[in-house]
Amino acid sequence: MPSKLLSLLDRVILPIRFLFGALFIYTSLWHSLHGEKFLQSIKDYQIISGPIVAWSGFLFIALEAGIGIALVFGFFVRQAAIVAAALLAVFTGVIVSAIVRGLDIACGCGLGDTQVGWFDVVRDVLLMAIALLIAWRTGKNAEELSTEQSAEQLSAVK
Amino acid sequence: MKNIRAAVAVLSYLVIVCLAGYNLRGQLFGKSMPATPTNSTSAAPAQAAPEPASTPGAQSDLKSQPETTPQLVAQAEPSPKEKAGLPTTPSPTGKTKDTHSQQSSVPVAGNGAVDVGERLPDFLLIGLNGNTLNESALRGHKTLFIIVSPTCPHCQKELKLLHQIENEYPSIEPVFASVAQRDQTTPLADMTGEGDHIYTGAMDLGRSLGVTGVPFLMLIDEKGVIRLIKKGELDESAFRDVLGKFMHGQPVAQLPNVMLPEVTLSMTTKLFGDQA
Numbered sequence: 001m002p003s004k005l006l007s008l009l010d011r012v013i014l015p016i017r018f019l020f021g022a023l024f025i026y027t028s029l030w031h032s033l034h035g036e037k038f039l040q041s042i043k044d045y046q047i048i049s050g051p052i053v054a055w056s057g058f059l060f061i062a063l064e065a066g067i068g069i070a071l072v073f074g075f076f077v078r079q080a081a082i083v084a085a086a087l088l089a090v091f092t093g094v095i096v097s098a099i100v101r102g103l104d105i106a107c108g109c110g111l112g113d114t115q116v117g118w119f120d121v122v123r124d125v126l127l128m129a130i131a132l133l134i135a136w137r138t139g140k141n142a143e144e145l146s147t148e149q150s151a152e153q154l155s156a157v158k
Numbered sequence: 159m160k161n162i163r164a165a166v167a168v169l170s171y172l173v174i175v176c177l178a179g180y181n182l183r184g185q186l187f188g189k190s191m192p193a194t195p196t197n198s199t200s201a202a203p204a205q206a207a208p209e210p211a212s213t214p215g216a217q218s219d220l221k222s223q224p225e226t227t228p229q230l231v232a233q234a235e236p237s238p239k240e241k242a243g244l245p246t247t248p249s250p251t252g253k254t255k256d257t258h259s260q261q262s263s264v265p266v267a268g269n270g271a272v273d274v275g276e277r278l279p280d281f282l283l284i285g286l287n288g289n290t291l292n293e294s295a296l297r298g299h300k301t302l303f304i305i306v307s308p309t310c311p312h313c314q315k316e317l318k319l320l321h322q323i324e325n326e327y328p329s330i331e332p333v334f335a336s337v338a339q340r341d342q343t344t345p346l347a348d349m350t351g352e353g354d355h356i357y358t359g360a361m362d363l364g365r366s367l368g369v370t371g372v373p374f375l376m377l378i379d380e381k382g383v384i385r386l387i388k389k390g391e392l393d394e395s396a397f398r399d400v401l402g403k404f405m406h407g408q409p410v411a412q413l414p415n416v417m418l419p420e421v422t423l424s425m426t427t428k429l430f431g432d433q434a
Binding site for chain 2: 049
């Protein structure tokens with residue numbers, strides 16, 4: 001990849017990371033505040049049922065919040081981005097499964113109460129790509145790269 | 159500075175997780191949590207919340223078997239707790255006086271079985287009109303609770319009949335819980351005019367009660383205690399007899415058995431009583 005493009009990517013990766021993390025924090029808050037609705041959405045997918053629904057919902061919210069906060073505050077960025085990509089891959093699979101089974105259900109994504117459709121799949125794939133991009137450009141020592149350091153690096157680049 | 163940021167991050171995380179835990183406490187910890195308000199129609203279901211019953215396959219795969227005796231499972235008798243002398247009188251306002259501890263002493267149906275004297279496990283149904291209904295919302299009034307499938311001819315006939323006569327029993331709230339999804343259930347509402355009383359999402363509830371056929375009728379009193387269980391269709395005279403006695407607080411007499419094809423609920427979505 002041309003070095004200019006990589007340089008440009010490195011300039012924008014920090015705001016992208018912030019926005020991406022903020023999105024996860026927002027959806028985790030939305031899911032926390034609309035717990036019942038969220039659990040109903042999980043059940044609507046008809047993949048899991050019973051008591052496991054509530055605990056998986058809780059685990060999902062905890063993961064979402066963890067990813068969002070890690071990305072925004074600059075801790076374990078690479079790991080968080082990889083987990084985010086994995087989570088989004090699972091969502092994509094689940095949504096495709098719902099579409100294939102002809103389920104007419106709400107997405108439950110926390111980004112509007114829309115019915116599941118191919119738009120959700122495209123959106124999740126794009127988000128997954130962003131997560132992988134963050135993981136790639138952040139490097140192996142991302143946990144040591146604080147937000148401040150990132151900002152300093154950005155200033156230095158400028 | 160890094161320590162401060164770490165502290166803020168951890169604190170933020172804890173806030174969100176605690177918020178989620180608080181809002182989901184009813185579902186996470188089930189019966190150990192305080193009861194929801196008596197008249198709530200949207201409170202969180204506790205314990206094993208049933209998944210909505212959607213049934214792409216519900217319209218097929220009927221497994222009719224040769225005639226068998228239907229299915230009066232049990233009938234109106236006082237619950238074991240009532241026999242033991244626990245207070246059962248509703249308050250003058252018609253609301254139950256039960257405290258949570260008293261309510262929790264009533265056995266809860268589930269694990270594939272239901273019996274008279276028990277109360278329903280917690281569930282969450284979604285009405286065709288957008289309302290939600292859970293177990294605690296059944297308390298405070300008498301309920302005619304029927305688990306139905308939109309493709310079951312017996313259910314269709316029964317709902318049409320009830321639509322004609324339900325106004326004669328104003329103190330009994332009808333609840334028709336469909337095991338199919340909303341789009342599959344809507345025609346049943348159009349057909350019977352019972353759209354305001356039809357809910358979806360009853361598949362898991364049916365499974366947890368060991369329901370093997372629809373219609374599956376239950377009469378539930380003001381305290382949420384099941385007073386009668388009847389599988390299969392009832393004719394008009396039997397309905398009038400049962401509902402009249404139930405409305406006036408009289409014991410419901412043993413119903414004559416009605417010969418109906420037995421229908422079976424398969425492991426997944428096949429539904430009993432449905433037409434092939």
